[in-house]
Structures are given as C-alpha cells and as structure tokens.
Amino acid sequence: xxxxxxxxxxxxxxxxxxxxxxxxxxxxxxxxxxxxxxxxxxxxxxxxxxxxxxxxxxxxxxxxxxxxxxxxxxxxxxxxxxxxxxxxxxxxxxxxxxxxxxxxxxxxxxxxxxxxxxxxxxxxxxxxxxxxxxxxxxxxxxxxxxxxxxxxxxxxxxxxxxxxxxxxxxxxxxxxxxxxxxxxxxxxxxxxxxxxxxxxxxxxxxxxxxxxxxxxxxxxxxxxxxxxxxxxxxxxxxxxxxxxxxxxxxxxxxxxxxxxxxxxxxxxxxxxxxxxxxxxxxxxxxxxxxxxxxxxxxxxxxxxxxxxxxxxxxx
Amino acid sequence: xxxxxxxxxxxxxxxxxxxxxxxxxxxxxxxxxxxxxxxxxxxxxxxxxxxxxxxxxxxxxxxxxxxxxxxxxxxxxxxxxxxxxxxxxxxxxxxxxxxxxxxxxxxxxxxxxxxxxxxxxxxxxxxxxxxxxxxxxxxxxxxxxxxxxxxxxxxxxxxxxxxxxxxxxxxxxxxxxxxxxxxxxxxxxxxxxxxxxxxxxxxxxxxxxxxxxxxxxxxxxxxxxxxxxxxxxxxxxxxxxxxxxxxxxxxxxxxxxxxxxxxxxxxxxxxxxxxxxxxxxxxxxxxxxxxxxxxxxxxxxxxxxxxxxxxxxxxxxxxxxxxxxxxxxxxxxxxxxxxxxxxxxxxxxxxxxxxxxxxxxxxxxxxxxxxxxxxxxxxxxxxxxxxxxxxxxxxxxxxxxxxxxxxxxxxxxxxxxxxxxxxxxxxxxxxxxxxxxxxxxxxxxxxxxxxxxx
Numbered sequence: 074x075x076x077x078x079x080x081x082x083x084x085x086x087x088x089x090x091x092x093x094x095x096x097x098x099x100x101x102x103x104x105x106x107x108x109x110x111x112x113x114x115x116x117x118x119x120x121x122x123x124x125x126x127x128x129x130x131x132x133x134x135x136x137x138x139x140x141x142x143x144x145x146x147x148x149x150x151x152x153x154x155x156x157x158x159x160x161x162x163x164x165x166x167x168x169x170x171x172x173x174x175x176x177x178x179x180x181x182x183x184x185x186x187x188x189x190x191x192x193x194x195x196x197x198x199x200x201x202x203x204x205x206x207x208x209x210x211x212x213x214x215x216x217x218x219x220x221x222x223x224x225x226x227x228x229x230x231x232x233x234x235x236x237x238x239x240x241x242x243x244x245x246x247x248x249x250x251x252x253x254x255x256x257x258x259x260x261x262x263x264x265x266x267x268x269x270x271x272x273x274x275x276x277x278x279x280x281x282x283x284x285x286x287x288x289x290x291x292x293x294x295x296x297x298x299x300x301x302x303x304x305x306x307x308x309x310x311x312x313x314x315x316x317x318x319x320x321x322x323x324x325x326x327x328x329x330x331x332x333x334x335x336x337x338x339x340x341x342x343x344x345x346x347x348x349x350x351x352x353x354x355x356x357x358x359x360x361x362x363x364x365x366x367x368x369x370x371x372x373x374x375x376x377x378x379x380x381x382x383x384x385x386x387x388x
Numbered sequence: 389x390x391x392x393x394x395x396x397x398x399x400x401x402x403x404x405x406x407x408x409x410x411x412x413x414x415x416x417x418x419x420x421x422x423x424x425x426x427x428x429x430x431x432x433x434x435x436x437x438x439x440x441x442x443x444x445x446x447x448x449x450x451x452x453x454x455x456x457x458x459x460x461x462x463x464x465x466x467x468x469x470x471x472x473x474x475x476x477x478x479x480x481x482x483x484x485x486x487x488x489x490x491x492x493x494x495x496x497x498x499x500x501x502x503x504x505x506x507x508x509x510x511x512x513x514x515x516x517x518x519x520x521x522x523x524x525x526x527x528x529x530x531x532x533x534x535x536x537x538x539x540x541x542x543x544x545x546x547x548x549x550x551x552x553x554x555x556x557x558x559x560x561x562x563x564x565x566x567x568x569x570x571x572x573x574x575x576x577x578x579x580x581x582x583x584x585x586x587x588x589x590x591x592x593x594x595x596x597x598x599x600x601x602x603x604x605x606x607x608x609x610x611x612x613x614x615x616x617x618x619x620x621x622x623x624x625x626x627x628x629x630x631x632x633x634x635x636x637x638x639x640x641x642x643x644x645x646x647x648x649x650x651x652x653x654x655x656x657x658x659x660x661x662x663x664x665x666x667x668x669x670x671x672x673x674x675x676x677x678x679x680x681x682x683x684x685x686x687x688x689x690x691x692x693x694x695x696x697x698x699x700x701x702x703x704x705x706x707x708x709x710x711x712x713x714x715x716x717x718x719x720x721x722x723x724x725x726x727x728x729x730x731x732x733x734x735x736x737x738x739x740x741x742x743x744x745x746x747x748x749x750x751x752x753x754x755x756x757x758x759x760x761x762x763x764x765x766x767x768x769x770x771x772x773x774x775x776x777x778x779x780x781x782x783x784x785x786x787x788x789x790x791x792x793x794x795x796x797x798x799x800x801x802x803x804x805x806x807x808x809x810x811x812x813x814x815x816x817x818x819x820x821x822x823x824x825x826x827x828x829x830x831x832x833x834x835x836x837x838x839x840x841x842x
Contacts, residue, residue: 139800139842140502156838157831158808224655224663226670242654245820250658333604334657335816336808350474351807353499354842355482 135360139353149360158336159344163364166340168251169326170319173258178312180259181266182304186296188267189274200271207264211257215328218257222329247337250330254338257325262318266311273307274300306380313376320365341365426726427458428733431476431487433543433716434463435750436681443749444542451736457729466493480721488724489734492537492717494528494607494792495803501531504719505727510735511535518740518758524713524790525757528799537719538734539757541743545679546755546790547611547712548780549580550699553773555597555674559588567700569768569775573785582619582644582703585675589651597674600667601652602659603645603816605809609659611712612677612702613811614793617641619705624805624836625797631836633829637707642818642825649819657816669693677702677712680770680777684751687772695772700779701788711782713790715757752777759784804839 138145153159221228222243230240244250281299323342332339349358435441452459466473480486481503515521525539556563566577592599602609622637665682667673671693686694701711720730744764747754752766762781770777782788794802814832817823
C-alpha cells in the first residue's frame with residue numbers, strides 16, 4: 074500500500090474490468106430471452122394491473138367487515154358456507170355450467186362433423202348462419218328468449234294456446250327456469266365449439282379416413298377411432314375455456330329470472346351482485362365471487378394435466 | 389451594467405399606499421373567466437321518462453352559467469339488469485374519486501354513508517322552508533341523526549294502485565268515487581281494503597284481467613308485499629333489531645297470501661319491474677301497484693287501456709293505509725373538490741319552481757319528499773281520463789303513510805331484508821313450492837339471524 078503499487082494496480086484493474094462489464098451488459102441486453110422479456114413487459118404490466126392486482130385486492134376485500142373498516146379473516150367465507158341460500162347458489166352454478174358446457178360441446182361436435190361433410194360454398198353459408206347466435210350480444214339474445222318464455226304474453230305460450238293447451242309459467246317453476254337458462258347459454262355458446270372443432274377437423278389428414286374406409290370402418294367408428302383422438306386436446310381446451318366463462322355468467326340469469334323463484338336460479342355472479350352491490354356488502358360479494366376460483370382450479374388441473382400427458386405421449 | 393448594479397430603491401410610504409390601494413381594487417376590475425367558480429361533475433339517475441333528462445340538463449346548465457361553474461352531467465341507469473348507477477357508486481366509494489354529486493337509490497345512502505358529506509345545514513333550511521318531510525326519506529337518508537344526502541324529487545316514486553275503472557265498475561265499485569280528482573276526505577276511501585282485493589282477485593282472473601302483482605325479487609315486488617305487512621301492523625324485524633317473524637300480524641299476512649296467490653299471474657314468482665307494466669299495457673292486467681309510468685306508456689301505446697285507468701292509494705289494512713315509497717337521493721362525496729357549489733346546486737334544484745318543472749317534464753312521475761309540494765297542477769290535468777293521476781301524490785286527506793319494505797329495522801338489517809327479498813321468498817316457498825308454514829318460518833328466522841349477525 075505504502076509503496077503505491079495498489080494505487081497503480083487498482084485503476085489498471087478497473088480499466089480491464091470496465092470493458093468486460095460493459096461487454097457483459099451488452100451481451101445480456103442482446104440475449105434473445107432479455108429482448109423477449111422486454112417486449113413482453115407491457116403485457117406483463119397489463120396482466121399485473123388488470124388481473125393480479127384485482128385478484129389479490131378482492132381477496133383482501135373479502136376479509137373485511139361489512140363497513141370495510143375491520144379485518145375479519147375468514148368470517149365471510151364461513152358465513153357463506155353455513156348459508157342455505159349459498160348452498161343453492163353452488164348447486165345451481167355447477168348444474169348450470171356443467172350441463173351447459175356438456176351440451177355445447179356435444180352439439181358443437183355434431184355440428185362440426187355435419188359442416189365438415191358439406192362441401193364448398195354451402196359450407197360457408199351454413200357456417201356463417203350458425204355463427205349468428207355467437208355474434209349477437211348475449212344480453213340481447215336473452216331478452217329475445219325472455220319474450221318467448223315469460224308469463225302470459227310469450228310466443229311459446231301463444232303457440233301452445235293456438236293448439237288449445239294451457240300456457241306454462243316457464244320461469245316461475247324452478248326446474249323449467251333452470252332449463253331455459255341452460256338453453257339460452259347453449260344457444261349462445263355452441264357456435265364457438267363448432268368453429269373450434271371444425272378448424273381442427275380440417276387439419277386431420279384425409280388419408281386416415283380413407284384408410285379407415287378401405288378397412289371397412291363405419292361412420293361412427295371413424296368418429297370413435299379417428300376424430301375423437303385427434304380432437305381430444307381441443308375438446309379439453311374449449312371445455313376448460315367455456316367452463317370458466319360459463320361459471321362467471323351473469324347476464325342470462327339476471328335478465329331471465331334475477332335469481333327467482335325463491336333464489337333457486339342464482340349463480341355466483343348474480344348472487345355476488347345481489348349481496349355485494351344491492352345489499353351494500355362489498356366484502357361478502359367479493360367472497361361469493363372468489364368461490365368460483367377453487368372450483369375452476371380443480372377443473373383446470375384435471376383438464377390441463379390430461380392435455381399435458383397427451384402432448385408428452387405424442388412427442 | 390449600470391442598471392444591474394443600481395441598488396433597489398426603497399419604497400416610500402406614499403408608494404406603499406398606492407400599491408395597497410391598487411391591490412384592494414384588483415378584485416373589482418379583474419376579468420372573470422367563464423368558469424371562475426370551478427367545476428362540478430354530476431351523476432344523476434337516467435330517467436325512465438326520457439323527456440325528463442333534457443329538462444334536467446337545461447336546468448343544471450342554466451345554474452352553471454349563472455354561477456360560473458362548469459358542469460358535467462352524466463345520466464346513469466338503474467333498474468333490473470341495467471345497473472350502471474349502483475356500480476358507479478361502489479367504484480367511486482372504493483376509489484375515492486369520480487363525481488362530486490351522485491344519485492343514490494333507496495338504501496344506497498346507508499351503504500356509502502361513511503364516504504358522504506353530512507348536509508344538515510342544507511336539509512334544515514329545506515325543512516324550515518317547505519315543512520314536514522316524508523319520514524321514510526328521513527329514515528333512509530340519515531345516519532346517527534345526520535343528513536347524509538338530500539331526498540330528491542327526481543326519480544322518487546310512490547307505487548299506488550293503478551286499476552282498470554271498468555273492471556271495478558263491473559263488480560259494483562266506482563274507483564273514481566273512492567278517490568275523486570278533487571279534494572276529499574278520508575271516509576271516501578275506506579271501501580278499498582285488502583279484504584276487498586282478495587274478494588275481487590278471482591273475479592278479475594275470471595274476466596281475463598288478472599291482478600298484475602308480482603312476488604319476484606326486484607323492487608316492485610318487494611315494495612308492495614312490505615306495504616301489505618305494514619297495513620296489517622306487521623314487521624319482520626323491529627327497530628331494536630329483534631325478529632318479529634312469529635308475531636300474529638306476520639302470520640296473518642302469510643295466510644292472506646296463501647289465499648291470494650292462486651289468483652295472481654302464473655309467473656308471479658318471477659315478476660320483475662317490467663312485468664306489472666306489461667300486464668297493464670297488454671290489457672290483461674286489472675290492477676297493478678306502480679308509479680304512473682305504466683299508465684304513461686299505455687297512453688302512448690294502448691290509448692284505450694290508458695283511458696280506463698285510475699290511480700289511487702293502496703288498499704287499507706286493519707292497522708294502516710300504506711303506500712310503497714321508493715325515493716332517490718343526491719349525495720355529495722366527501723372527496724368532492726367543490727362541496728360549496730355542490731350544495732348550492734342541489735339546494736337550488738329542489739326549490740319549488742325547479743321541482744315543478746322537473747315533475748312536469750316527467751309527466752308527473754317524480755314526487756317530492758315534501759308534502760307541501762304534492763299539489764302541482766300536472767296531477768290534475770293529465771289525461772285520459774282527466775285527473776287519472778290526481779291521487780298519485782299522498783294527499784293530506786288520504787290518511788295514508790308511505791312505506792319502505794324493511795322499515796323499521798335498523799338500516800343494515802333492513803337493506804338485507806329488502807335486497808334479498810326475504811319476505812317474498814317466504815311467500816313463494818309457502819304458496820308456490822308447497823313448503824309448510826313451520827319450515828318457511830324456520831328458514832326466515834335463519835335468514836334474519838344471519839342478517840343481524842353480519
């Protein structure tokens with residue numbers, strides 16, 4: 074130190090180290106992964122602002138008291154689990170989402186095959202017509218259905234009366250009301266399944282069907298042994314996507330029944346609105362809507378695991 | 389160089405006096421900008437009667453121009469499946485930003501009271517000027533004795549009887565004599581009771597004019613069943629927060645509904661706020677409980693039906709003649725940047741000339757919370773038939789009280805009774821779902837217990 078060697082050596086080392094560090098930073102900046110991260114950053118920020126933050130904020134809200142002045146832990150969740158009305162909401166939400174998604178997938182699958190076997194211009198016309206329910210805003214479609222099935226003034230009851238039959242109070246009976254809610258959702262959502270399946274069917278090599286035909290396979294056997302295995306992943310993804318959307322559905326129930334009769338048609342979203350906004354209990358409303366999360370998480374785990382396994386097998 | 393090095397001159401006494409005088413005179417001569425008194429953002433209710441909105445816009449603009457306040461008026465919808473207003477309230481309360489003045493529906497003042505600015509001075513002055521205010525408006529707008537919002541005429545409504553004159557005449561009852569379109573006395577209207585309504589319901593159904601009364605879970609359904617309860621002297625929860633579900637009046641009313649419901653529309657359990665309107669306008673409803681908007685639409689779309697309609701208070705019960713009341717309020721957020729202007733504007737809008745202008749624009753729909761403003765000409769002149777909505781406001785000789793379902797329970801319990809339509813669900817379980825009285829009462833008790841403990 075005293076002879077000055079350090080004073081000479083240190084700047085020299087710094088002089089050597091600095092270009093190396095600059096070079097390292099440049100290399101880091103030029104790395105494809107860094108570039109990709111920087112380019113994705115706006116999206117990450119958007120997701121953080123619009124998904125992650127609201128999610129954790131709603132968890133925080135759900136643990137406050139009614140006036141949002143005191144932390145109450147899991148009280149709101151325990152309260153809901155002990156409520157008979159909320160049991161009905163869970164039942165109705167699951168019944169609605171699972172039944173609706175099942176029928177959307179089934180009808181979409183059938184329609185996709187029918188479409189696939191129609192050729193040329195005709196297919197384009199039918200495809201366009203069948204997509205109409207999907208492009209009409211669901212609130213408008215639901216209002217249309219409401220006019221068809223509500224009370225004494227509905228179109229369906231008018232037809233029934235033309236044939237000398239008594240009008241039916243479709244929305245006043247729990248099970249017929251549930252049935253119509255599912256029907257409206259199926260009517261609206263089926264085209265999405267159809268178009269997804271049709272797109273996948275078009276990518277299935279035609280030779281597979283030709284080979285099966287030479288082997289004497291029937292139409293059903295072709296579906297069972299060729300179409301279904303080829304469509305399994307897209308079925309899984311569309312079912313998962315639709316489950317998420319259907320579980321969170323609000324407008325159909327709100328317009329058709331608003332939860333009546335006697336709370337038997339409420340789903341998570343409409344009940345959360347009733348409790349959170351109409352009753353002024355935002356924390357409880359947040360707790361209701363968060364119940365969707367574990368249910369969807371279970372569905373997601375099973376469906377995505379299946380897709381992942383099949384993809385691994387394919388590789 | 390010369391200037392920069394020159395020392396600053398000392399201000400003489402005379403100079404100081406000149407500067408002082410000039411400064412004092414400055415406010416007298418300065419140019420006022422167009423919006424010198426700042427700006428106000430208003431979020432008012434989007435009126436059912438479309439003609440009312442432009443008149444409101446004109447009035448607030450007129451006030452803004454006169455007072456140099458820049459005003460932005462947003463009209464926010466509120467109704468079944470159309471709930472922009474309640475969503476805005478929640479969003480603005482949580483974020484602490486938004487409008488300066490916002491409209492609040494029935495229970496909303498209680499929900500957001502901690503975010504609102506007390507306006508005792510404004511309301512005391514209004515009450516001093518216009519006399520007694522509707523007790524229900526006071527119950528809904530006050531917290532711990534303080535006014536947290538102003539009960540407004542805009543959007544506020546009673547839901548009295550609107551009946552087909554011919555149907556009642558056919559059964560030997562003249563509704564125009566019960567409630568004529570001129571001052572009367574309480575004795576003229578004693579014939580219209582819930583017992584008579586029960587007697588007429590089967591006949592109306594047989595005549596194809598079923599009473600369009602709902603047992604759904606939206607406001608119109610909740611309002612009228614609560615009114616029946618009040619007329620029989622019943623409450624679900626008393627003012628101390630104690631359940632009165634098993635009291636005699638509640639049981640009596642439930643039994644009353646057991647007898648009435650078979651003669652109500654088949655879809656009564658899913659009635660929403662449009663259903664009773666449709667019942668009347670389609671010509672298939674003999675009686676509804678609604679503000680004059682249904683009659684107003686009938687006048688536009690089915691003139692023969694409108695000409696056969698008469699509006700008058702709800703039936704009397706053993707304890708009271710009660711009329712459903714659904715008031716609106718204007719509240720000033722505590723985060724408002726221009727509270728003084730906000731107070732001045734809402735006070736001005738609720739002065740008699742402005743209230744009458746707004747009521748006229750709404751074809752008589754709007755109703756002031758002050759009894760002293762229940763004598764506007766519009767209710768006398770509207771037709772057909774002339775004076776059909778004369779008895780829409782609560783006239784002094786009616787001997788009637790207004791009612792909000794859930795009253796007199798503490799508001800945090802009452803709002804849950806109301807929004808969950810607890811009494812209507814009980815009636816539907818009992819009359820439509822075949823449940824036994826003891827099971828329905830037990831369900832109701834559990835609900836109330838959970839509201840009390842929440």
